[in-house]
Amino acid sequence: MLAISSHPSQRPVARIALLVPVFLVILAVGFAYSKGVTGKLFYDDLSFLAPLETIDSREDAWEFVTSGQGGPLGRPIALLSFLPHADDWPENSQEARWVNVGIHLVNGALIFLLGWMVLQLRNTQTLWRGYWIALFAYALWMAMPLLASTSLITVQRWTGLATCWGLMGLVVFVAGYFLQAPRPRLALTLQASGLGLFTLLALYTKESGALFPIYALVIDAVLLAHLQAPRYVRWLRRGTLLLGLLALLYYLSPLYRDWFAFSSFRGWSSFDRLLTEGQILWQYLYMAFLPQPTAFGPFHDNVTLAEGWLIPTLSWGAFLALTLAAFLIRKRSPWPLFALLWFFTGHLIESTVIQLELMFEHRNYLAVYGFCLALAALAWQAKGIWSRLAPALLTLYILLIGATLYATTSIWGKPLEAAENWAQRYPDSPRAVMHLSRAYYEALGNPSYSLRALDRYADQCDGCTDLHLQAMLYACTTEGPQSIQQRFDQVLHSAKTARRSISLMDGLYPLYDLIQQDQCKPLTFQDAHRLTKILLDNPNYQHKSYTTHVLFHAANFAKEQGDFDTAFSYLSRAESLMPEIMPILLMQVHFLMDADRPQEALDAIERRRDVVHKNPYMTDQALDDLVQMVREGRKPSMEKGVQADEAHRPDPVL
Incomplete structure (x- = not known):
């Protein structure tokens, strides 16, 4: 030929x-x-x-x-x-x-x-x-x-x-x-x-x-x-x-x-x-x-x-x-x-x-x-x-x-050198700066270098609340209560105009853990709840995928304050937006079982039958397992609800 x-x-x-x-x-x-x-x-x-x-x-x-x-x-x-x-x-x-x-x-x-x-x-x-x-x-x-x-x-x-x-x-x-x-x-x-x-x-x-x-x-x-x-x-x-x-x-x-x-x-x-x-x-x-x-x-x-x-x-x-x-x-x-x-x-x-x-x-x-x-x-x-x-x-x-x-x-091929190069060349890229902060932490095992990198670039990036939040999370283990409060106030202020960012929403998971373990004084779940309410009012977070993700966190923070009515309200709103999201259902069932309302938990599960297979994690078998769990008086693990899964992320790529 x-x-x-x-x-x-x-x-x-x-x-x-x-x-x-x-x-x-x-x-x-x-x-x-x-x-x-x-x-x-x-x-x-x-x-x-x-x-x-x-x-x-x-x-x-x-x-x-x-x-x-x-x-x-x-x-x-x-x-x-x-x-x-x-x-x-x-x-x-x-x-x-x-x-x-x-x-x-x-x-x-x-x-x-x-x-x-x-x-x-x-x-x-x-x-x-x-x-x-x-x-x-x-x-x-x-x-x-x-x-x-x-x-x-x-x-x-x-x-x-x-x-x-x-x-x-x-x-x-x-x-x-x-x-x-x-x-x-x-x-x-x-x-x-x-x-x-x-x-x-x-x-x-x-x-x-x-x-x-x-x-x-x-x-x-x-x-x-x-x-x-x-x-x-x-x-x-x-x-x-x-x-x-x-x-x-x-x-x-x-x-x-x-x-x-x-x-x-x-x-x-x-x-x-x-x-x-x-x-x-x-x-x-x-x-x-x-x-x-x-x-x-x-x-x-x-x-x-x-x-x-x-x-x-x-x-x-x-x-x-x-x-x-x-x-x-x-x-x-x-x-x-x-x-x-x-x-x-x-x-x-x-x-x-x-x-x-x-x-x-x-x-x-x-x-x-x-x-x-x-x-x-x-x-x-x-x-x-x-x-x-x-x-x-x-x-x-x-x-x-x-x-x-x-x-x-x-x-x-040199991870730390590459991370420094990308952050320096693109200082207004939140992903590049977040990648550098992680690279410093993994290479040096000391959050102080990560914190410096985040502080250096965060102020150069308009609307990069995710960088401010990540810096505050590092500060929880290295700085005192006054500095942590000042950093959190900066997070709240920038959240009003925050750019869309999965990193920002993912940062709410470690924030929850640190507050729960009392390792980020003086912050409380009430403070974290304030942050989610600001994000819910931010025009950049009005798409249903982002709103659902923020509502998920807001419900978790409200529940930790003992405000179950508000938590259920957030979850109901999230369900109306994206009923196929499995973590929302898991959290609903968990909260309702905590409140000794098993029939409402079963009702929440049955409402999902119409959206089975819109999400690969929402299957008939998964729902049947939840029903069995509720009837046996057991609660689903919150680990599955709190972790971000693929179906909860609004950012598929080509």
């Missing part, structure tokens, strides 16, 4: 020689990534992979694989791939990242194969040039620091593994073109079955797997449209791929979703997000091709909406102008159009109108390959004096990118 009779690669020695540069790139990139696998687990790793610690049976494993909260489809194939790490999790997380790196190296090999096949189909007269173009594009893509987070954030295996399935599908799809002339029906069958199967596998690994038929459409329409085939084959293939594109565009369009509806959960509308993403796409390209080692990290919660119309208009206008120009010159050179359409395809789901966080580096994992292939093609197709100079300059550029990757992964 990859060889033509006149090509030297027909000779066995020549074929082996062609693989040597490919393996050298794999070895070099693998060595660079080896410096980064010694890093840490991050926020999404901790939330999505925490159940690995408690897997002791096949039933536990099945629940872990089938109850994923990472996306609409649950991503069971990705979760299945983590089961081998369950025995010693999280101590063996480094092994998990090594698997991620291995997937990246396999993806690189598939990228090379895909590029070389496409280039052979485009021009069989310049096979050597096609080999070098594919090799240089592959080396550039493999070495990009922008892609490092996909492998070094452990849970992002779902991005790398979904890409692996999708690339296999694209390889089979492109292979079908080699059979198109002699056996068109077989070619079409091969393309449909291969792309369909691997797209399905990619979808159940991560939902962005839906993009691979659109990648295939870009290849077919831009690079391989010149290939001869029966008309029915061309129309059937392209028509099917176009239907996939139209279905996704409809899903994203104002016909399906309200672009202008304000999301109290995110704090913006879909249209606001779309305007902002144009600027972010340019930032991705800058980070991809003009990288700095310290610019890459797992924390981008400091990114905010674009203000006004000027920047969004210029950002999207520039993309539109470039795409139009690329379309006009497509017959002279299809590479600019291919690069842009491939890039837009990669960002079609995660960088448009779906209400996700604004920015993550891993969204570029496959999207930037189009630019890599276009850059390599333009360099190797240069004329005149540039015919030798351009490939040489591209070689130097790839080596520079590789050195930057090594510097980047070296930072990631």
Whole structure:
């Protein structure tokens, strides 16, 4: 398939020689990534992979694989791939990242194969040039620091593994073109079955797997449209791929979703997000091709909406102008159009109108390959004096990118150094600062360093009440009552305008424990209750997920004050908002059993029968177990109610 009779690669020695540069790139990139696998687990790793610690049976494993909260489809194939790490999790997380790196190296090999096949189909007269173009594009893509987070954030295996399935599908799809002339029906069958199967596998690994038929459409329409085939084959293939594109565009369009509806959960509308993403796409390209080692990290919660119309208009206008120009010159050179359409395809789901966080580096994992292939093609197709100079300059550029990757992964592999770098570069990122405070505590075992870091950055971050609260929690063990009271007053003051933050709500759990153990004098449960009441009045916490979480804490604090009526009121309100949340039910049953009201506890359980399976933790079996417990006069453990579970967290990611 990859060889033509006149090509030297027909000779066995020549074929082996062609693989040597490919393996050298794999070895070099693998060595660079080896410096980064010694890093840490991050926020999404901790939330999505925490159940690995408690897997002791096949039933536990099945629940872990089938109850994923990472996306609409649950991503069971990705979760299945983590089961081998369950025995010693999280101590063996480094092994998990090594698997991620291995997937990246396999993806690189598939990228090379895909590029070389496409280039052979485009021009069989310049096979050597096609080999070098594919090799240089592959080396550039493999070495990009922008892609490092996909492998070094452990849970992002779902991005790398979904890409692996999708690339296999694209390889089979492109292979079908080699059979198109002699056996068109077989070619079409091969393309449909291969792309369909691997797209399905990619979808159940991560939902962005839906993009691979659109990648295939870009290849077919831009690079391989010149290939001869029966008309029915061309129309059937392209028509099917176009239907996939139209279905996704409809899903994203104002016909399906309200672009202008304000999301109290995110704090913006879909249209606001779309305007902002144009600027972010340019930032991705800058980070991809003009990288700095310290610019890459797992924390981008400091990114905010674009203000006004000027920047969004210029950002999207520039993309539109470039795409139009690329379309006009497509017959002279299809590479600019291919690069842009491939890039837009990669960002079609995660960088448009779906209400996700604004920015993550891993969204570029496959999207930037189009630019890599276009850059390599333009360099190797240069004329005149540039015919030798351009490939040489591209070689130097790839080596520079590789050195930057090594510097980047070296930072990631040193947890404390990485945490300091990220907090210093992004002082207005609460996640980065919280990560630094934990890194200090874990590395040094002394909360004073963590406290200094939080104090240093908290005042620079407007609305970062979570940082103020975390600083106060550390102060409970290091400072006196007067200082603790002053810090808590600061928390109360900033809570009125606090930004949305799961960290803030999670900080209420240790606050409860410290007050209960009388280790945070002079604070009482009444003080903690005041904080939750302020958050309930904060406009940023009006989305039902955030409100339910705060009501959960408010009920717990009210109950500790002996105010059962208020506690029940909070729980009833939480039930009306999100009846499927299991911790709310557990707390209701516990409180009602404390108050000797078992029939009301049974009624609360039965009301949940209508919402069974809206939440993987809310099952008929779980409700039956609760009923049995109440009838036996036993109370459910408050440990299950007080701990944050996945269903209680309002922050699934893509």
